[in-house]
Amino acid sequence: MATGKLRKDELEDVTSLAGGEMTDEEIQRILKGYEQQFGMTSEEFLKMWAEDAVPDTYETMDWAMLLRYQE
Amino acid sequence: MNYRTLKDYYDSVVYLVAVNGLTSELHRIRFSPKSPTVGYLRSEPLITFADGATLRFHEELQLENRQVQRLGYAFHYERQGYFFRYDKDLKRAKPYCHHETHLHANQENIRFITHETSFEEVFTFIMKCFYS
Numbered sequence: 098m099a100t101g102k103l104r105k106d107e108l109e110d111v112t113s114l115a116g117g118e119m120t121d122e123e124i125q126r127i128l129k130g131y132e133q134q135f136g137m138t139s140e141e142f143l144k145m146w147a148e149d150a151v152p153d154t155y156e157t158m159d160w161a162m163l164l165r166y167q168e
Numbered sequence: 169m170n171y172r173t174l175k176d177y178y179d180s181v182v183y184l185v186a187v188n189g190l191t192s193e194l195h196r197i198r199f200s201p202k203s204p205t206v207g208y209l210r211s212e213p214l215i216t217f218a219d220g221a222t223l224r225f226h227e228e229l230q231l232e233n234r235q236v237q238r239l240g241y242a243f244h245y246e247r248q249g250y251f252f253r254y255d256k257d258l259k260r261a262k263p264y265c266h267h268e269t270h271l272h273a274n275q276e277n278i279r280f281i282t283h284e285t286s287f288e289e290v291f292t293f294i295m296k297c298f299y300s
Contacts, residue, residue, distance in 0.1 A: 111186040112179060114194040116212060118201065123212070153260060154276060155244040155253060159210070159226050162240060166202055 124163060131160045139164055170234040173204045177229060177236060181209060181287050188295050190215065205231035209287070217299065221247035227287055236286075243290040247298075250274055254285050 128139055134156070135142065145151045146161050171177045178199040186194060193215045201207035210226035217223070224246075228239040244253040253272040261268035270279035 111183055114191055115182040116195040116198040119198045155224055155242050158242045162226055
């Protein structure tokens with residue numbers, strides 16, 4: 098990818114501005130937000146997702162992805 | 169490009185956004201590694217451009233022989249009255265109506281078949297189309 102416009106020290110500065118790794122607490126908070134937004138638990142959503150009973154919007158795709166990576 | 173770890177790829181995405189002048193949005197780019205070579209990147213919650221348009225994205229990745237394999241993604245760009253979204257969704261793919269890599273343009277229920285894309289390609293496309 099294009100990185101040529103920044104010097105090495107500038108690249109290090111950029112890294113320090115990045116959001117970095119997500120915590121489990123953040124991920125849980127996002128999942129709770131989806132549960133409230135759609136009025137169902139993540140388990141209920143996954144069942145409906147598997148049955149193709151919910152549309153593929155950005156939110157539903159994101160929700161399904163986050164659940165795939167849950168421990 | 170070769171990447172040793174998911175973090176290397178994450179850094180390259182951060183740099184791409186930075187060199188395009190969106191340093192104020194870098195804190196919204198996050199990643200979650202499940203191992204050094206598997207995990208996902210996502211916006212949290214979104215990247216906002218100077219004109220108020222937004223990009224939400226997530227990208228599921230696996231590195232094989234230092235090459236990025238994209239298991240799934242959604243790149244959703246939205247401005248007033250308009251959106252497009254590139255999706256890769258293997259599990260819900262169906263012949264004729266839901267290709268695994270597709271594009272939504274202002275309609276959720278119509279999917280145009282596309283090639284496989286990437287954060288770099290979509291972001292560069294947005295910058296060239298709307299901000300150069």
